[in-house]
Structure formats: structure tokens, C-alpha cells
Amino acid sequence: MRRRFTLWQGLVASILIHAGFVLPFVVTLPLLQPKKSHTLVVELQGMISNRQVEQKKAMEQQQPQPMSPPPVERREVPKPEEKKVVKRERPARPVAEKPVAEPLPLPPVPNAGDVSQAQQMQQTVRPADNSEDAFKGYLRDLKRKLQNNLIYPDTAKLSGLRGIAVIGFAVMEDGDIREESLRIIKSSGFPELDRNALATARSSAPFERPPKEITVAVAVAFEVKN
Structure with missing residues (x-):
């Protein structure tokens, strides 16, 4: 097995190596400084330099290396779901049936x-x-016929008697007047004119024969025409 190379062994080797490089300068310059003091100085410098290097390495090793930030997970943003437009089917309009003409x-x-x-x-x-x-x-x-046979006495005309008398009577099938049916329905306002109206009906008979016996009412007018 190989022996481990200790720190002290390293320091001694380092001093000997540096002393080998420095000794020629010490030999050539014997008058400047004594050997022991120069050697001590060199040894101290070499030791200090070696310690500084080792300490620096140890510190570098002890210093925690900056940790790289953990990778950020990219979260995928879910795409918004597209709303499906549901087309509502319009109900088909019922076709109006044409009325069939039914035979009458x-x-x-x-x-x-x-x-x-x-x-x-x-x-x-x-x-x-x-x-x-x-x-x-x-x-x-x-x-x-009654108007043509009107009995209108001159005394009544001169007296200014005027009026309309409505008479009624029945005409039999032979055209004669039934006597008991002759009467005044509406007076003219003067008794003399009423009597003349009845007399006019008697004098005008017989009339034309009717299809059957009929009863009539006739207005007899007593007027003076200018």
C-alpha cells in the first residue's frame, strides 16, 4: 500500500525546493545578508504562500456553489373550450292542406x-x-164615378161650405149598393155636405160588377175650383 502524502511532508518538500532555488543567490551575495536570516525569510514566505494557496482552495471548496434555480415548470394554460353552438332545428311548418272541393x-x-x-x-x-x-x-x-156625380148645391158653394166626407158602403155582386151599409165614416164638418155625399153614392149606383161583394170607404171632396 502506498503511504499518504501528508500536509507537513508537503511543506518540508516545498521548503527544500525553494531553498534549492534561493541558495545560488545566497552564495553569490554573501556580504548582503546572513544565510540564516535569509533562509528564514524564504521559508516564512514559502510557508505563508503555501498556506494561503491551501486556505484559498479550502475556502473555495467550502463555499457552496450557487445552486441553479430549479427549472420552472411551464404550466400549460388550458385552452378555453369552444362552446359548441347547438343549432336548434326549427320545427317544420305544417303544410296547409288545400281544401278539396267536394261536389255539391x-x-x-x-x-x-x-x-x-x-x-x-x-x-x-x-x-x-x-x-x-x-x-x-x-x-x-x-x-x-162618385166625383163626376157629386151633388154640390149652389147654396152650399155660395155659403163657402167646403170639406171632405168619408163614406162607406157595400157593393153587391150586381153592382148595386146595399142600402143598410151606406153611412158616414168621417164627417166633413157640415151636415149638409154629409147628406150630399150619401146622396151622391145613391145616384152613382149601380157600379161595375165586382168579382164578389165588397165593402169600400171613399173620400168625397167638396171644393170650389177657381
């Missing part, structure tokens, strides 16, 4: 009995209409 029901074919009954009703209505028109025409003719 044909009118029922009338029976022969119904046709004859309808014809009878038309025949019944028409005579009623015709009889109404004929009745109005009959009244116009009757009134015209």
Missing part, C-alpha cells in the same frame, strides 16, 4: 206530385195578386 249535392228530383202541388200554389198566388191589382183599379173607377 244535386238537388233532389221533384216527384210528379210535388210538381203539381207547386203549380197549384203558383196558380193560387197569382190570382190573389191579380185580384189585388184588380181591386185597386176597381176603387179608382168607383171614386171617379
Whole structure:
């Protein structure tokens, strides 16, 4: 086994090495300084220098090396999740069904009995209409005949008697007046004019024959025309 090289052995070797380099200078300069003092100085310098070197190395070894900062872990920032736009499907509009034109029901074919009954009703209505028109025409003719046969005495005219008397009577089928039906419905305001109105009706009969006996009311006017 090899022996370990101690610190003191190193110092002695260092002194001997430096002394070997210094001795020629000491020999050439014997008059300047004594050998012992110079040797002591050299030894001290060598020792001091060696100690400084060793201390410096020891201090460098003892000084903690600056620790490198731990690597910073890069945290990956999570990307924001894209919101999925959900498209809402619009409900399909119901297609309006076009109404199908349904054939209209044909009118029922009338029976022969119904046709004859309808014809009878038309025949019944028409005579009623015709009889109404004929009745109005009959009244116009009757009134015209009364006005033409009006009895208006001169004394009443001179006295200034004027008025309208409404008379009523029944005309029989032969055109004559039923006597008991003749009367004054509305007075003219003068008894003389009322009596003349009744006399005018008697003198105008007989009238045209009506389809059947009818009762009429006629206004007889007593007026003086200029």
C-alpha cells in the first residue's frame, strides 16, 4: 500500500525546493545578508504562500456553489373550450292542406206530385195578386164615378161650405149598393155636405160588377175650383 502524502511532508518538500532555488543567490551575495536570516525569510514566505494557496482552495471548496434555480415548470394554460353552438332545428311548418272541393249535392228530383202541388200554389198566388191589382183599379173607377156625380148645391158653394166626407158602403155582386151599409165614416164638418155625399153614392149606383161583394170607404171632396 502506498503511504499518504501528508500536509507537513508537503511543506518540508516545498521548503527544500525553494531553498534549492534561493541558495545560488545566497552564495553569490554573501556580504548582503546572513544565510540564516535569509533562509528564514524564504521559508516564512514559502510557508505563508503555501498556506494561503491551501486556505484559498479550502475556502473555495467550502463555499457552496450557487445552486441553479430549479427549472420552472411551464404550466400549460388550458385552452378555453369552444362552446359548441347547438343549432336548434326549427320545427317544420305544417303544410296547409288545400281544401278539396267536394261536389255539391244535386238537388233532389221533384216527384210528379210535388210538381203539381207547386203549380197549384203558383196558380193560387197569382190570382190573389191579380185580384189585388184588380181591386185597386176597381176603387179608382168607383171614386171617379162618385166625383163626376157629386151633388154640390149652389147654396152650399155660395155659403163657402167646403170639406171632405168619408163614406162607406157595400157593393153587391150586381153592382148595386146595399142600402143598410151606406153611412158616414168621417164627417166633413157640415151636415149638409154629409147628406150630399150619401146622396151622391145613391145616384152613382149601380157600379161595375165586382168579382164578389165588397165593402169600400171613399173620400168625397167638396171644393170650389177657381
